[in-house]
Amino acid sequence: xxxxxxxxEQREVGQMAVWSLSTAKPGNGVEQxxxxxxxxxxxxxxxxxxxINIQFHKKMRIHEIVIYTDFKLDxxxxxxxxxxxxxxxxxxxxxxxxxxxxxxxxxxxILPPRPEGEGGVENVLRxxxxxxxxxxxxxxxxxxxxxxxxxxxxxxxTEHTRxxxxxxxxxxxxxxxxxxxxxxxxxxxxxxxxx
Numbered sequence: 001x002x003x004x005x006x007x008x009e010q011r012e013v014g015q016m017a018v019w020s021l022s023t024a025k026p027g028n029g030v031e032q033x034x035x036x037x038x039x040x041x042x043x044x045x046x047x048x049x050x051x052i053n054i055q056f057h058k059k060m061r062i063h064e065i066v067i068y069t070d071f072k073l074d075x076x077x078x079x080x081x082x083x084x085x086x087x088x089x090x091x092x093x094x095x096x097x098x099x100x101x102x103x104x105x106x107x108x109x110i111l112p113p114r115p116e117g118e119g120g121v122e123n124v125l126r127x128x129x130x131x132x133x134x135x136x137x138x139x140x141x142x143x144x145x146x147x148x149x150x151x152x153x154x155x156x157x158t159e160h161t162r163x164x165x166x167x168x169x170x171x172x173x174x175x176x177x178x179x180x181x182x183x184x185x186x187x188x189x190x191x192x193x194x195x
């Protein structure tokens with residue numbers, strides 16, 4: 001049996017935030033997104049992007065954002081492209097990471113790009129406001145299902161399906177603009193005719 005976020009050495013700090021959604025079907029809102037029950041879910045009700053807004057009263061040290069999805073049950077409602085945005089308020093948000101998912105089922109840990117600090121110590125994200133934006137769904141679905149979301153102050157348990165961020169050229173430009181270091185840009189892949 002896999003352990004849920006909130007166990008082991010991690011500290012889930014979502015309860016310290018004010019949560020809001022861009023849209024929600026009646027009976028499928030914030031309460032279902034945060035009820036620790038993977039049988040319930042938030043279901044959006046409107047055009048994309050679908051937004052989850054998480055606002056803290058003070059600047060928080062965020063290490064991971066963990067979501068639970070189930071492609072086998074939700075199919076076209078399952079997110080395929082997620083953007084993480086941070087700022088002080090809703091009005092100054094900056095996109096720091098875009099993650100593409102391929103038929104995810106279970107806990108998925110999304111790690112925003114964070115440079116190493118002095119002495120090789122990993123920095124954490126420090127922010128007042130996080131916005132998780134669902135930009136696209138599998139099979140061109142319109143509305144989305146997310147079954148759970150957790151905001152972790154320290155590392156989440158390793159038995160979760162971990163998705164390592166893939167930095168795009170735009171991510172590198174954003175990191176440079178924000179004064180952050182980013183890993184070397186990926187080289188373009190060469191595609192041969194037989195692939």
